[in-house]
Amino acid sequence: MKNIFDLNETNAVIDRVNKLESSTQAKWGKMSVDQMLAHCNVQYEMAFETIHPKPAGFKKALLKLFVKPTVVNNKPYKKNSRTAPEFLITDSKNFNVEKERLVNYLKKAQNLGADYFDNRESHSFGKLSKKEWNNMFYKHLDHHLRQFDV
Numbered sequence: 001m002k003n004i005f006d007l008n009e010t011n012a013v014i015d016r017v018n019k020l021e022s023s024t025q026a027k028w029g030k031m032s033v034d035q036m037l038a039h040c041n042v043q044y045e046m047a048f049e050t051i052h053p054k055p056a057g058f059k060k061a062l063l064k065l066f067v068k069p070t071v072v073n074n075k076p077y078k079k080n081s082r083t084a085p086e087f088l089i090t091d092s093k094n095f096n097v098e099k100e101r102l103v104n105y106l107k108k109a110q111n112l113g114a115d116y117f118d119n120r121e122s123h124s125f126g127k128l129s130k131k132e133w134n135n136m137f138y139k140h141l142d143h144h145l146r147q148f149d150v
Contacts, residue, residue: 001074004106004138005114005130013141014103019150022095026147028079035089036144037098042087043140044105046123052086055124068125072132077143084124109137 002009017037024033031039046052055063067084070077109117118130128136 001135002138002142003114004134004141005110005117007110009138010106010110013138013145014106016145016150017099017102017106020099020148024148024150027149029147031089031147032092033148034093034095034098035091036148037095037102038089038093039083039087040141040144041098041101041105042089043137044102044109046086048105048108052123060124060126063124064126071125071140072128072135074135074139076139079147081143106141 002012004010004013020033020037022033026033026036042052054060114130114134117128117133119127120133122128122133122136125132
């Protein structure tokens with residue numbers, strides 16, 4: 001798994017994001033490119049903002065037991081994988097706004113660095129190591145950038 005906290009890798013991902021255009025079509029899936037960008041931003045909203053309610057109780061236990069291992073491991077996501085309801089984007093979004101938000105989130109995470117995230121509480125999975133944070137961030141972005149052939 002590539003290291004999203006490495007400046008060169010962050011820049012490579014940003015370059016891929018910048019290759020997207022509002023007319024870029026997906027190779028698979030149902031999302032438009034603006035929806036995909038908004039979808040990818042949710043992960044960073046959960047890391048940096050307080051706009052998404054945190055799961056609690058039984059739901060959080062299920063997420064930690066069954067979803068976390070898939071999200072933080074090194075294995076790429078399969079095409080057309082299911083997503084959590086919080087990540088579903090069904091309406092149109094402003095492509096340029098969502099693209100800029102994603103680039104800014106990438107820069108923020110890189111500037112904070114891996115050590116900032118080490119043993120930090122995630123929105124849904126409890127405390128994660130810096131490797132788990134990296135895998136979660138990078139693999140999700142890579143999956144969707146490959147979906148849009150960049």
